[in-house]
Amino acid sequence: xxxxxxxxxxxxxxLMEAEARQKNAPVYEFxxxxxxxxxxxxxxxxxxxxxxETTLEAVKRLxxxxxxxxxxxxxxxxxxxxxxYPVGFYRSKAxxxxxxxxxxxxEHGGRVPESLxxxxxxxxxxxxSANVVLSSAFGKNAIAVDTHVHRLSNRLGLVSTSxxxxxxxxxxxxxxxxxxxxxxxxxxxxxxxxxxxxxxxCGSCPLAEHCPGAR
DNA sequence: AAAACGGGGGC
DNA sequence: GCCCCAGTTTT
Numbered sequence: 001x002x003x004x005x006x007x008x009x010x011x012x013x014x015l016m017e018a019e020a021r022q023k024n025a026p027v028y029e030f031x032x033x034x035x036x037x038x039x040x041x042x043x044x045x046x047x048x049x050x051x052x053e054t055t056l057e058a059v060k061r062l063x064x065x066x067x068x069x070x071x072x073x074x075x076x077x078x079x080x081x082x083x084x085y086p087v088g089f090y091r092s093k094a095x096x097x098x099x100x101x102x103x104x105x106x107e108h109g110g111r112v113p114e115s116l117x118x119x120x121x122x123x124x125x126x127x128x129s130a131n132v133v134l135s136s137a138f139g140k141n142a143i144a145v146d147t148h149v150h151r152l153s154n155r156l157g158l159v160s161t162s163x164x165x166x167x168x169x170x171x172x173x174x175x176x177x178x179x180x181x182x183x184x185x186x187x188x189x190x191x192x193x194x195x196x197x198x199x200x201x202c203g204s205c206p207l208a209e210h211c212p213g214a215r
Numbered sequence: 216a217a218a219a220c221g222g223g224g225g226c
Numbered sequence: 227g228c229c230c231c232a233g234t235t236t237t
Binding site: 216217218219220222223224225226 | 227228229230231233234235236237
């Protein structure tokens with residue numbers, strides 16, 4: 001018997017969300033500031049290997065200077081690097097941001113494309129990032145498999161695979177269309193606050209009773 | 216001091 | 227698939 005048989009998808013997401021909101025999961029504050037397509041694209045690029053609180057500090061400063069591809073391209077790599085403290089990886093991230101702005105202007109008239117294929121062709125944007133933009137900025141029913149989604153899906157026994165790509169496939173079959181986008185934020189929020197990578201709070205977890213990974 | 220964080224890109 | 231990247235935070 002899996003956890004879904006006890007809760008169903010809707011209830012599962014509700015339980016996770018309630019707990020994560022109470023614990024002030026960083027992703028909620030983060031999302032408030034990066035809801036437009038360009039901001040979402042920039043933020044997701046910067047968020048690689050970086051916590052949401054850290055990324056948020058950087059994008060708040062960055063967007064005051066460069067909230068459009070034109071403004072971004074007008075800055076030098078060094079200037080961008082200085083603005084994105086404290087995300088780390090300054091040279092590579094600054095270079096990618098500027099290149100991203102350049103391609104956006106040259107290939108897409110400065111607009112963020114809305115298809116997975118086009119997003120994947122942007123420099124610095126891979127499958128996870130493209131799906132985050134599709135779901136968070138364009139409201140599409142996309143599933144973005146980051147480490148949180150991958151880890152939680154496996155711990156909860158929703159999928160069983162070491163491959164993020166396979167997790168994405170299986171979730172697509174499993175999750176009701178209208179809940180796919182919501183799953184991204186909810187799983188990240190719950191992963192940040194309860195079902196953490198190290199030392200998960202199984203003792204106080206509302207799902208522990210029916211979670212195969214609880215310990 | 217060492218491990219964790221995390222996703223893209225190149226091979 | 228595996229390794230590289232390379233700064234900050236957590237343990």
